[in-house]
Amino acid sequence: MVKETVLAVTKAALLISGLYYLFVFGYLILLHPLRDYPGPFVAKFTDWYGGFHALSMRLHLTTYRDHQKYGKVMRHGPDRLIFNSAQALQDIYSNERVTKSHVYLLTIQANGVDSIFNAVDRRRHASKRRLIGRAVTDRAMRQFEPIMIDQIGVFLRTLYDSSLVPRPVDMTQSCKRLGLDIVGHLAFGFALNTQTDPKYRFIIDGITMGNYRANSFMQLPFLRNRVLDALLHLLSRPRRLGYLRALEHMINSRLSLEKHAKDDLYSCVADYINTDGPDSIKLSELWSEAVFFFPAATALSALFFYLSRNPRAYRKLCDEVRSIFTDGADIKGGPKLAACRYLRACIDETLRMSSPVSGTLWREIAKEEEGKGPWTVDGHIIPHGTQVGVNIYSLHHNEDYFPNPFSFRPERWLTDNDDELRKVHSAFAGFSTGARGCAGKPMAYLESSLVAAKTLWYFDFETAPGDDIIRKIGGQTHPEEFQLRDVFSAAHDGPNLVFKSRDDHCKIFELGGDQI
Numbered sequence: 001m002v003k004e005t006v007l008a009v010t011k012a013a014l015l016i017s018g019l020y021y022l023f024v025f026g027y028l029i030l031l032h033p034l035r036d037y038p039g040p041f042v043a044k045f046t047d048w049y050g051g052f053h054a055l056s057m058r059l060h061l062t063t064y065r066d067h068q069k070y071g072k073v074m075r076h077g078p079d080r081l082i083f084n085s086a087q088a089l090q091d092i093y094s095n096e097r098v099t100k101s102h103v104y105l106l107t108i109q110a111n112g113v114d115s116i117f118n119a120v121d122r123r124r125h126a127s128k129r130r131l132i133g134r135a136v137t138d139r140a141m142r143q144f145e146p147i148m149i150d151q152i153g154v155f156l157r158t159l160y161d162s163s164l165v166p167r168p169v170d171m172t173q174s175c176k177r178l179g180l181d182i183v184g185h186l187a188f189g190f191a192l193n194t195q196t197d198p199k200y201r202f203i204i205d206g207i208t209m210g211n212y213r214a215n216s217f218m219q220l221p222f223l224r225n226r227v228l229d230a231l232l233h234l235l236s237r238p239r240r241l242g243y244l245r246a247l248e249h250m251i252n253s254r255l256s257l258e259k260h261a262k263d264d265l266y267s268c269v270a271d272y273i274n275t276d277g278p279d280s281i282k283l284s285e286l287w288s289e290a291v292f293f294f295p296a297a298t299a300l301s302a303l304f305f306y307l308s309r310n311p312r313a314y315r316k317l318c319d320e321v322r323s324i325f326t327d328g329a330d331i332k333g334g335p336k337l338a339a340c341r342y343l344r345a346c347i348d349e350t351l352r353m354s355s356p357v358s359g360t361l362w363r364e365i366a367k368e369e370e371g372k373g374p375w376t377v378d379g380h381i382i383p384h385g386t387q388v389g390v391n392i393y394s395l396h397h398n399e400d401y402f403p404n405p406f407s408f409r410p411e412r413w414l415t416d417n418d419d420e421l422r423k424v425h426s427a428f429a430g431f432s433t434g435a436r437g438c439a440g441k442p443m444a445y446l447e448s449s450l451v452a453a454k455t456l457w458y459f460d461f462e463t464a465p466g467d468d469i470i471r472k473i474g475g476q477t478h479p480e481e482f483q484l485r486d487v488f489s490a491a492h493d494g495p496n497l498v499f500k501s502r503d504d505h506c507k508i509f510e511l512g513g514d515q516i
């Protein structure tokens with residue numbers, strides 16, 4: 001009797017859940033407001049489609065392939081639409097009624113510390129932006145530049161040492177270490193010295209893991225649940241403790257100095273730490289803000305990749321840098337660097353092909369704007385509750401704007417044809433755009449330009465033997481492109497390069513001079 005009752009209850013439960021899911025699937029496929037948009041079938045009823053490809057770090061490539069198949073607007077999740085046009089870029093990211101999607105909230109750390117990146121509320125964000133903006137003003141940048149140049153000097157010395165052997169240099173490692181050392185100084189005036197000392201190098205992997213975790217949560221919110229989070233916390237405990245200890249050490253070292261002893265983020269916001277005012281910031285939030293200063297390392301690794309594979313561009317850039325400047329120490333921010341137009345075009349072309357942030361930046365209409373009239377994106381009225389975005393990798397490879405998108409052609413940024421120029425700029429989203437666009441864009445250009453120009457001043461370089469073996473990742477079929485793994489920002493390897501010093505110019509390294 002008991003057995004029969006259990007059987008009957010089980011059958012009823014199965015029937016009810018079967019009917020429930022049938023209803024939900026039926027609704028999502030046949031009745032949902034996004035039902036008429038094309039897209040991968042699985043993505044119509046679950047976020048697992050995007051989640052799966054995010055976990056495998058190739059969502060940017062999948063999205064590009066899907067656009068080829070389904071067109072310039074597609075449904076990429078039950079309530080998600082992705083567009084592939086410059087008009088959509090404007091309509092989404094430069095619209096004041098729009099905010100970051102609620103999925104960004106899933107990236108807030110377990111201790112509740114938010115950052116400028118995941119502050120969805122517009123007032124909270126505006127206050128953070130004002131504060132962070134203080135660290136990246138032109139004046140702050142000018143004050144920080146000598147410190148950046150010192151770190152670039154360390155980078156150049158490691159290249160010089162490698163040239164004496166000669167030994168190939170893995171540019172991903174070198175650029176990430178340089179990038180992190182700059183971030184340490186910029187945030188807390190702290191010398192992490194990862195370029196010369198392995199002690200703090202684990203932070204680089206920590207940042208990548210954090211980005212991977214955040215990206216996975218945003219694509220597949222289901223993952224952010226207590227059980228999985230607790231499990232992840234347990235598994236990453238030893239690393240996390242090391243990370244927190246390093247952070248605590250950085251903060252304590254900085255606190256032991258006078259507020260304005262260093263030209264760093266701390267100094268810019270010190271008067272707002274733990275106050276009652278509207279722009280108050282917690283000390284513990286500062287590093288969360290600063291880790292978003294990191295993607296320049298990807299831009300640099302990719303730039304070295306493209307220059308080593310494109311001899312014509314390499315030669316042209318050498319000619320420009322070596323004719324405009326008269327000395328390595330002469331290479332600094334100012335009119336001469338601004339006159340390096342080909343350098344800027346090489347950086348832009350790099351950011352187009354291998355954008356350090358290559359995914360879809362999800363947005364939605366702000367809560368307080370709901371019901372105040374329709375939101376139209378590239379001619380489509382967006383139904384209530386829909387998250388939308390433009391996929392940066394796809395837009396940057398859209399032939400309507402960038403013919404031969406897989407060719408490295410800096411010249412496309414230097415055309416005399418104004419219409420053409422407007423067109424390429426309209427579809428460039430490397431730093432995103434609008435109120436949530438990159439706050440550190442000028443800093444990123446300065447860092448990339450100084451590193452590239454100074455490297456070309458002191459060295460010639462070429463691809464290390466054997467480095468051209470095609471590293472196919474997740475079905476990427478374009479070996480001429482620097483291959484990125486999408487973890488919101490990017491993970492990558494190489495290129496491995498061999499450096500040869502330009503003799504007369506490198507004497508300064510032998511003499512141990514610091515005017516590099």
Ligand code: HEM
Nearest residue numbers: 116293295296299356357361431432436438439440443444
């Ligand atoms: C080549 C290097 C860089 C690239 C490609 C890049 C790209 C981006 C992108 C695409 C976003 C928008 C993210 C989103 O909407 O979720 C962003 C935001 C941001 N970036 Fe960058 N970034 C770079 C370097 C930097 C640097 C050097 C700094 C600081 C010195 C910086 C500071 C920020 C900040 C603070 C935000 C958040 C802005 C906000 O939400 O108001 N970035 N960046």
